Amino acid sequence: MVRKQLHILYILALLVLSLPVNAQTNDDVYEKAEHEFELGHFMAVDSLLSKTAQTFKGERLVNAYRLLALSSLYMDQPVKTEQYATLLLKADPFYTAYGDSPRLIDILERLKKGKTTVTTASQLAETMEEVPVPISLITEDMIEASGARTLSELLQMYVPGISVIAGIEDNIAMRGVYGMNQETILVMQNGHRLNSQSTNTMSMDYRINLDKVKQIEVLRGPASSLYGNVALTAVVNVITKTGSEIDGNKLTILGGNHETIGASYIRGMGNLKNDIVAWASFYNSKGEAITKGEHRGYVGGFNSNPTFDLGARMKWNDVTIEVSGNHAKPVSYFGLVSVPGIDYNKYQRQQGEKLGVSRTSVRADIDYTHQWGNWGLSASAFASEERQQIFNALGDSVSPILGSFLLMAMGEDASEDNILTKGVFQTISWEDYAMGISASGSYQYKMNNGMYGSILAGIQSELLIPNYSTYKSGKDFNTIVNERPLYEFNTESTVSGFFQMKHNFTRNIIFNGGLRYDHKKRFNNRRLNTYSPRLSFVWIPVEKWSIKAAYSHAFVDAPYLYRSSSIPLFSGGSNLNPEKINAYQIGAGFNDDNIGLTGNVNVFFNQVRDLVYFSMSSSSSSSDSGNKESISNAGNIDIGGIETYLDFHSDKFMANLNVTYQYPFKVKNFSNQQNPEYDYIFGNDKKILIKESTSYIPNVPKFMLNISGAYKFLDKPHFGSMRVRANMHMQSKIRYSSNKIEYAEDLITAYYTLSALYEQYGKAAYDLDIYKENSSKLINAYLNSNSTYPQKFYITAGTGLEWKSTFGITVNLNAYNILNRRYYAGGHIRDGVPQQGFSFVGKVSYAF
Numbered sequence: 001m002v003r004k005q006l007h008i009l010y011i012l013a014l015l016v017l018s019l020p021v022n023a024q025t026n027d028d029v030y031e032k033a034e035h036e037f038e039l040g041h042f043m044a045v046d047s048l049l050s051k052t053a054q055t056f057k058g059e060r061l062v063n064a065y066r067l068l069a070l071s072s073l074y075m076d077q078p079v080k081t082e083q084y085a086t087l088l089l090k091a092d093p094f095y096t097a098y099g100d101s102p103r104l105i106d107i108l109e110r111l112k113k114g115k116t117t118v119t120t121a122s123q124l125a126e127t128m129e130e131v132p133v134p135i136s137l138i139t140e141d142m143i144e145a146s147g148a149r150t151l152s153e154l155l156q157m158y159v160p161g162i163s164v165i166a167g168i169e170d171n172i173a174m175r176g177v178y179g180m181n182q183e184t185i186l187v188m189q190n191g192h193r194l195n196s197q198s199t200n201t202m203s204m205d206y207r208i209n210l211d212k213v214k215q216i217e218v219l220r221g222p223a224s225s226l227y228g229n230v231a232l233t234a235v236v237n238v239i240t241k242t243g244s245e246i247d248g249n250k251l252t253i254l255g256g257n258h259e260t261i262g263a264s265y266i267r268g269m270g271n272l273k274n275d276i277v278a279w280a281s282f283y284n285s286k287g288e289a290i291t292k293g294e295h296r297g298y299v300g301g302f303n304s305n306p307t308f309d310l311g312a313r314m315k316w317n318d319v320t321i322e323v324s325g326n327h328a329k330p331v332s333y334f335g336l337v338s339v340p341g342i343d344y345n346k347y348q349r350q351q352g353e354k355l356g357v358s359r360t361s362v363r364a365d366i367d368y369t370h371q372w373g374n375w376g377l378s379a380s381a382f383a384s385e386e387r388q389q390i391f392n393a394l395g396d397s398v399s400p401i402l403g404s405f406l407l408m409a410m411g412e413d414a415s416e417d418n419i420l421t422k423g424v425f426q427t428i429s430w431e432d433y434a435m436g437i438s439a440s441g442s443y444q445y446k447m448n449n450g451m452y453g454s455i456l457a458g459i460q461s462e463l464l465i466p467n468y469s470t471y472k473s474g475k476d477f478n479t480i481v482n483e484r485p486l487y488e489f490n491t492e493s494t495v496s497g498f499f500q501m502k503h504n505f506t507r508n509i510i511f512n513g514g515l516r517y518d519h520k521k522r523f524n525n526r527r528l529n530t531y532s533p534r535l536s537f538v539w540i541p542v543e544k545w546s547i548k549a550a551y552s553h554a555f556v557d558a559p560y561l562y563r564s565s566s567i568p569l570f571s572g573g574s575n576l577n578p579e580k581i582n583a584y585q586i587g588a589g590f591n592d593d594n595i596g597l598t599g600n601v602n603v604f605f606n607q608v609r610d611l612v613y614f615s616m617s618s619s620s621s622s623s624d625s626g627n628k629e630s631i632s633n634a635g636n637i638d639i640g641g642i643e644t645y646l647d648f649h650s651d652k653f654m655a656n657l658n659v660t661y662q663y664p665f666k667v668k669n670f671s672n673q674q675n676p677e678y679d680y681i682f683g684n685d686k687k688i689l690i691k692e693s694t695s696y697i698p699n700v701p702k703f704m705l706n707i708s709g710a711y712k713f714l715d716k717p718h719f720g721s722m723r724v725r726a727n728m729h730m731q732s733k734i735r736y737s738s739n740k741i742e743y744a745e746d747l748i749t750a751y752y753t754l755s756a757l758y759e760q761y762g763k764a765a766y767d768l769d770i771y772k773e774n775s776s777k778l779i780n781a782y783l784n785s786n787s788t789y790p791q792k793f794y795i796t797a798g799t800g801l802e803w804k805s806t807f808g809i810t811v812n813l814n815a816y817n818i819l820n821r822r823y824y825a826g827g828h829i830r831d832g833v834p835q836q837g838f839s840f841v842g843k844v845s846y847a848f
Contacts (some may be wrong), residue, residue, distance in 0.1 A: 133552070161220060172204065257840055309325075348478035386431065390427065718806060812844075
């Protein structure tokens, strides 16, 4: 009671002091209100500004309403907060929030003339019209209505330019560009990088639980000017729900065919200043059993150890701490090379994992943000640990040539008595630590001539610390015959600086430019210096419409694993250069949240250079040449295309359509064993030449169409609501891995292997002449034959039903590939990968 009386006396004193307000200047009143705000005297701020704010002009008027809105927010007065936020936007419809309370930013997002705002493109809250490059926003309602199980499924459904690529892990291509794994797209969670520091990879599978996600912002185009390494073709920022949005508990269990089970739990609570949210989930599936000859494999499986996603996010005033950890190990379908006869169940666990690629990561981040009037400060630090293992099987039974090649490629003894021929496998395991700090400052300005904008500048430093690595080769499904280090343990460090400017010449003409400089010290003391510029112009001719033109240059450094490996089969050397891209795009967009309609059309052209290319033939010949590298910067792509996107939302109906057409003008050495260019001589007068392709991108369609929709057909006060959903994916023909080219390369590989064996062990052990005599005939026969996996045009579709009750229970039933379409996908592998047929999942959630 005494404390309350003191507050009343304090307010009365302020009221008395404020009586002669007309005798004071507006500047005096505002400065006093700003001082009281910094002290946390929010009632005093309201007393000073509520009646005088309307007498201010220009930037001072905007800032006065901002202080009033924030003060009302902190005093838990939502109605007044929204009123002042409305007046703020009336004074400046294009007000850009930076560092303000997330709750106020959310309110501004809803009120900003019915416009949606995003932050990924410029690290500032911007409307869709203001964003300098094309961006796709996937909301919580879209996620729930999609039926998507993984992030990659969600992106394919809603983001133009995305095509799913098969491989040893989940992989996708953006505008036709992809790597050995998913290493060309930056994936973030709440603005924090999830991609591995040593391999640049981040698979978009079950290791990211979609139940915790509020929205996903996808920047369609390079973004190294802000984010540096990995942001080569796109940025995916996964934004989690806050504790106040959850405000309780949510428990989910799921099950489906192929022995699929899973569960997740989310807990959240929060108020204006403090917010806590925590999540935990696991997923396990045997996958669909398929046969190949007499052997059985699995498609779409995640097992041996359950996939999990654990984390918590805690906010106290301006400080936020986030800790997270995840693990996944997709099942290898048969093997990682096109050798028939691999039985997944025969191979015993290595370091606790079965065949496939496993990754376990733990990360902790701490952020600080604060705003002083027009000035903003943001600082963060992180630390992470990752453990990864690649467990390959080459075959239950392997020919002597292939067994010899494996031993030679690993630099081991390949004498006739030591050949691996039964249950042959290899594992590569490593662990690394990383840490980093960053800081940025912002300033919002307004000029006397009416122009205004914002400036953002910052620095960043990161350190990679490899801890251990091993390579093991084995036989008889479980017996280790050789073990050696994979690479040396040397640190790498990066120091970066970035600058970005957003300048409004008028409210309808916006310039957005940025420049980033990265200086990297590699483990061998080689130093890299890269510059990443971005230039963009936005014209808003009428409200809700925008036209954008942009140029950007981006890079992704060759992963540490590729550069440091000491194994001949994966020899890339520290001289690998970063992959680079020059991207040009122009487009027009429309956004009107009042009627629920958003759309855009975008034309792009990308020049990609120094792509990392893996050549099995180079590695097989390394023993006799001594200096050939299996990994090199040999790939280039020139590709252009057009994207269109249309999204509609209403109370009962939602629909999304995206269409992409892309055409490769020039492709060279793009993917592993896909576009090989060889000039090998067999004997003195026999030669085979397989030239580069300029007419297709392997495993990527030229045309893609995705359409999805959901309709709420029932909504009763005591029963709840029900809606049905459906989606369809359609794509044009894909040029899969051509077996005739692959087999020709197998013969070339065998030729070099036999040549080296002949020189080392003599003709008595390996008869090279017999192989040379038949090699050209076999190669020509395969070059003139049809591929085992022909080009295809296919459609896949899914459907689902959702019931959301009024007492916290939600039931979802979803079916995938309902046509049971049997098709293959390819990627950075040697063969087409069979895809999962019909499957279904049922899910029950309870919020309490």
